[in-house]
Amino acid sequence: MKEEITLETFNHLVELAALELSKEEAEYIRKELNNQLTSIHQLQAIQIDDSILPTSHGIPYTSEMSPPIREDKFIPFEEPDNILSQAPELEDRYIVVPDIPHTDLE
Amino acid sequence: MELCDFPAHKLSKMIHNREISAQEILDSTLTRIEKVDGRPGSTKPYTQTSEDKEKVHAFITLLADDARKRAQEIDKSIKEGDEPGLLAGIPYTVKDIFCVKNTPSTAASKILANFVSPYTATPAKRLQNAGGILLGKVNLDEFTYGSSNESSAFLPFPRNPWNPDHVTGGSSGGSAAAVAAGEGALSLGTDTAGSIRQPAAFCGVTGLKPTYGRVSRYGLIAFGSSLDCPGPIAKNVTDVAMMLKVIAGADPHDSTAVNLPVDDYLQNLENNIRGMRIGLSPDYFRITFFDTDKEELIEAPINDEIKDIVYKAAGRLAEMGVDIIEDIPMPHNRYGIPVYFVISRVEAASNLHRYDGVKYGYRTPDQVKELKELYRKSRGQGFGLQPKLRILMGMYVSASQYSEQYYEKALRVRRLIRQDFEEIFDQNGKYKLDALLAPTTPTTAFKIGNIYGDSVLMQYSDQLTVAANHAGVPALSIPAGIDKKGLPIGIQFIGQDFSEGKLLQIGRAFEIATETDQWRSLKPLVLKNF
Structure with a gap:
């Protein structure tokens, strides 16, 4: 079978997705991705009239059923420390992270 | 029959008539959980025992103490003369993909195993405000990504109460299994490609995927934001109607939750369905899938027993004066x-x-x-x-x-799938249907281990449910029979946008017509001693 997602493409995606994978995981996932693509390729055979535009939702949102836009008002969360306490590492209510490497933008 | 096996609307009536207390219902339910559920799912290293293979394992987090306190509060408030809420004293579970304040909200993933939510999802909050008693959070496929619950990071994963060697379906597997086993009369699930309907069908319970936007997604850990629909899983249609009435409606926290009034689904539930037009489509009696070994597209008819049950159901509806219209074309179903x-x-x-x-x-x-x-x-x-x-x-x-x-091609085909539904429900069109009747699943619950690992084949178990999610339309799955292996068969009614009330009426009419059918007296294997 033709491998649409080559090892090179795969490794690039993994880097962009910020995932560290074991060798076994990487092999299984790449195989399944290529299998899924064979199913997705069924779509290529469908002839679609240009008048058919992409849709991001099934149901149409008419003005009658769309909720009114909320006032742009700041509502503080009542227990912010319950949110902060979920952070894996906290110091004086700041979330601690390791070094952020400096990179020059191209 | 024990209290935990009563449907929610009967319990609600008994509570409102002051015949039983919330504590009595809860005691019965907690006793059942202790007997059938076995150990809850956990991310700790797991070794399977033979006992594990006989239990349901619906739960990740059981909140027994909180539930007891809550039942006492409800009973006290009723004693003091307060009018009980619609769900007062009704025990329910929540799929662990919803945030509930101060509970672990894990999505059945190691990445959220230690997350304790600081807030509560809107539909979960509404169940609570109606007087319901939260029993706990139930298991699912990791982040809802599956159709069998075998992908949960919390082991043991749930097993089918009708036969624990078989899967519950998914992703709301813990929800459907809990309802089937008497572990809470109601469960809040989600449906992105069939995740309420498929496990409901596999576990012999009733599940509704509401119209997209009918129920708020606020506090639902997101998967496919344009497809996700929270909805009810319950023992029967009346319970689903009652639960939908509670959870549906606009929400300032979710701009996709539509601003339309919520029908009183219970009020019109037993209206006559005579004269309704219900369609059958050949495109729902076959599945088309890509065989990755043979590298070819295979078209296969669905299981004969399931097909027969659907046609029998159509026959029963026809006896009630429904017009059954065959050969409804749904040509884009296969691209779902x-x-x-x-x-x-x-x-x-x-x-x-x-x-x-x-x-x-x-x-x-x-x-x-x-x-x-x-x-x-x-x-x-x-x-x-x-x-x-x-x-x-x-x-x-x-x-x-x-x-x-x-991506763009898929979004355009999605519009074609939507148009198939618009055409059949168009009241000025050729078919003028009130609903489409179809099997919920191509097979009954498969054996644990049989499909898991093949991500393509697993996805295809949603082929008959997914189109409703692309189109956004509502669909109700109800039990309609039992196959030769003793596993439940589900049928679904799919309707146009916001026609939940009509679908529930049809489902209820079918229940009444089949009330004394022999298959209705059969019970799940795990309940054989009760």
Whole structure:
């Protein structure tokens, strides 16, 4: 079978997705991705009239059923420390992270 | 029959008539859980025991003490003369994909195993405000990504109460199994491609995927944001109607929750359905899938027993004066899965970028030098195989060089799928249907281990349910028979936008017509001693 997602493409995606994978995981996932693509390729055979535009939702949102836009008002969360306490590492209510490497933008 | 086996609307009536207390219902339910559920799902290293294979394992987090306190409060308030809420004293479970304040809200993933939500999802809050008693959070496929519950990071995963060697279906497997086994009369689930209907069908219970936007998604840990629908799973149609009435409606926290009044689904539930037009489509009696070994597209009829049950159901409806219209074309149904492989993955990848080991959830215990390494390790160790697969596929098909070929094409085919439904429900069109009747699933519950691992075949078990999610339309799955192996068969009614009331009427009429059918007296295997 033709491998649409080559090892090179795969490794690039993994880097962009910020995932560290074991060798076994990487092999299984790449195989399944290529299998899924064979199913997705069924779509290529469908002839679609240009008048058919992409849709991001099934149901149409008419003005009658769309909720009114909320006032742009700041509502503080009542227990912010319950949110902060979920952070894996906290110091004086700041979330601690390791070094952020400096990179020059191209 | 024990109290925990009563449907919610009967319990509600008994509570309102002051015949029983919330505590009595709860005691019965907790006793049942103790007898049938076995150990709850956990991320600790897991070794299967023979006892594990006979239990349901619906729960991840059982909140027995909180539930007892809540039942006391409800009973006290009723004693003091307060008018009980619609769900007063009714025990329910919540799929662990919803945030509920001060409870672990895990998505059945290691990456959220230690997350305790600081707030409560809108539909869960509404169940609570109606007087319901939260029993706990139930298991699912990791992040809802599956159709069998075998992908949960919390083991043991749930087993089918009708035969524990078989899967519950998914992703709301814990929800459907809990309702089937008397572990809470109601459960809040979600349906992105069939995740309420397919497990409901596999476990012999009733499940509704509401119209997209009918129920708020606020507090639902997102998967496919344009497809996700929270909805009820219950023992029967009346219970589903009651639960939908409670959870549906606009929500200032979700701008996609529509601003339309909620029908009184209970009021008109037993209206006559004579004269309604219900369709059957040949496109719902076959599945088309890509065989990855043979590298070819295979078209196969669905299981004969299921087909017969659907036609029998049509016959019963015809006896009630319903017009059954055959040969309804749904030509784009077969593209539901490939379209879903693209759209749901793009949305999933986008929704999963937030898990980074920084703000909440799992952080790698390994020493790391810099932030990116922290991301890679935390995500690599925290996510299971399914989320990783979906992130990578979503990124691939939406990458700028492939987006037109895949993502945009899928969004256009999605419109064609929607148009199939618009045409059949158009009241000025050719078919003028009130509903489409179809099997919920191509097979009954499959054996544990039979499909898991083959991500393509697993996805195809949603082929008969997914089109309703693409189109946004509502669909109700109800039990309609039992196959030769003793496993439940589900049928679904699919309707036009916001026609939940009508679907529930049809479902209820079918229940009444089949009330004394022999199959209705059969019970799940795990309940054989009760």
